[in-house]
Amino acid sequence: MIDGIGRSGATPLHRLPTGLKLAALALVATALFFVDRPDVLVGAALVALLGLRSTGRRFREIASDLALPMTVIAALGVVDLVFVDVATAASVVPRLLALAFAAHAVTLTTTTAELTDTFERALGPFERLGLVDAGRASLTLTLALRFVPLIVEEAREIREAQAARGLGSHPIAVIVPLVVRTLVRAQVVADAIDARGFPPPRNSNNAK
Amino acid sequence: MNTRDIGYIALFAALIIALGAVPSFPIAGLPVPITLQSLGVMLAGLVLGPKRGALAPVVVIALVGIGLPVLAGGRGGIGVFVGPTAGFLFGWIPAAFVTGLLAMRLDGPGKGMVARVIGLSIAAILGGIVVLYACGIAWLAFGAKLGLGKAFFGSLAFAPGDVIKAVVAALVTLKVRDAFALERK
Numbered sequence: 001m002i003d004g005i006g007r008s009g010a011t012p013l014h015r016l017p018t019g020l021k022l023a024a025l026a027l028v029a030t031a032l033f034f035v036d037r038p039d040v041l042v043g044a045a046l047v048a049l050l051g052l053r054s055t056g057r058r059f060r061e062i063a064s065d066l067a068l069p070m071t072v073i074a075a076l077g078v079v080d081l082v083f084v085d086v087a088t089a090a091s092v093v094p095r096l097l098a099l100a101f102a103a104h105a106v107t108l109t110t111t112t113a114e115l116t117d118t119f120e121r122a123l124g125p126f127e128r129l130g131l132v133d134a135g136r137a138s139l140t141l142t143l144a145l146r147f148v149p150l151i152v153e154e155a156r157e158i159r160e161a162q163a164a165r166g167l168g169s170h171p172i173a174v175i176v177p178l179v180v181r182t183l184v185r186a187q188v189v190a191d192a193i194d195a196r197g198f199p200p201p202r203n204s205n206n207a208k
Numbered sequence: 209m210n211t212r213d214i215g216y217i218a219l220f221a222a223l224i225i226a227l228g229a230v231p232s233f234p235i236a237g238l239p240v241p242i243t244l245q246s247l248g249v250m251l252a253g254l255v256l257g258p259k260r261g262a263l264a265p266v267v268v269i270a271l272v273g274i275g276l277p278v279l280a281g282g283r284g285g286i287g288v289f290v291g292p293t294a295g296f297l298f299g300w301i302p303a304a305f306v307t308g309l310l311a312m313r314l315d316g317p318g319k320g321m322v323a324r325v326i327g328l329s330i331a332a333i334l335g336g337i338v339v340l341y342a343c344g345i346a347w348l349a350f351g352a353k354l355g356l357g358k359a360f361f362g363s364l365a366f367a368p369g370d371v372i373k374a375v376v377a378a379l380v381t382l383k384v385r386d387a388f389a390l391e392r393k
Binding site for chain 2: 004005006022025029033066068069072073076079080083084088091092096099100103104106107108110111112115116119136137139140141143144145146147148150151152155171172175176179180182183184185186187189190191193194198
């Protein structure tokens with residue numbers, strides 16, 4: 001299985017309810033798009049960075065966490081500077097930085113379990129309307145995570161088998177048997193799940 | 209949606225995630241890293257068809273949302289959703305859907321090998337490149353306020369690589385569907 005990025009902790013941001021953090025992030029992200037004043041946006045970025053630092057993450061760790069997004073933002077800033085004007089670059093860069101810092105702060109302080117619980121609760125009303133099935137949805141997510149190491153393992157076996165027969169490693173020659181074998185595997189797993197009577201039938205009749 | 213469908217959707221979501229572990233690298237000065245994950249999105253549409261194909265990237269995006277590092281380079285978390293290149297992530301859903309829809313039209317029994325490869329490649333190019341780039345470019349242009357022209361020409365640098373991925377996806381799909389009978393839906 002894959003470990004989540006978020007960890008539990010005791011800082012104020014860690015203790016805020018997950019739903020509140022997500023709602024606040026969505027609100028901030030929307031609001032920032034309607035602000036064009038560089039001073040306000042730089043202020044927002046600094047506040048977000050301090051919020052991120054308050055989670056106990058050191059600046060050096062933050063820099064390495066966000067290396068890729070910050071490279072992208074810097075590249076966009078340069079493009080704006082060269083092809084548009086200074087004013088655009090001065091609002092785009094701090095806006096995107098503020099978003100990146102704020103979102104990373106939420107990601108770091110919220111565990112996967114907390115997020116999963118929040119999503120399930122948020123799905124509740126839709127489930128009562130019969131639009132989604134939370135049981136099947138979480139089964140799909142869990143299966144996907146379980147299949148990742150399986151695929152990596154199958155790919156290694158296929159490459160070894162082909163190397164043993166003196167074949168070189170060709171991407172298509174690996175990916176075709178990989179997809180076929182894992183399709184068969186997925187089918188077997190699905191049939192095994194069916195045989196055990198999961199997911200339990202819903203009130204409405206959509207068993208097929 | 210029966211349990212086998214759930215298994216296939218989960219499998220292709222896992223394939224998209226696993227392809228992200230194949231080394232990817234950002235090109236200097238270009239705002240999107242090159243990854244093989246879009247190959248997985250094309251495959252999902254081509255092999256499974258529109259509905260199930262589109263649900264595979266939905267699963268990946270949900271896993272990103274709950275903070276798992278499932279994107280290329282170990283990225284994940286809600287930060288990705290508000291970043292300048294988020295359009296190329298959310299675009300996976302319509303991309304796989306259109307790819308699957310076109311695959312149903314352009315590929316079928318009674319067609320020659322060459323016609324099938326061409327049809328599948330066209331499906332992967334229109335869905336996996338045209339639709340995906342439209343979403344990604346629109347987001348870059350509006351979200352990053354880059355302007356349509358610059359977003360368009362900046363993204364074009366990735367098109368040659370993606371055309372190769374589309375043809376690879378078509379060839380793989382042809383062989384996979386000959387070996388494993390599966391109705392597209």
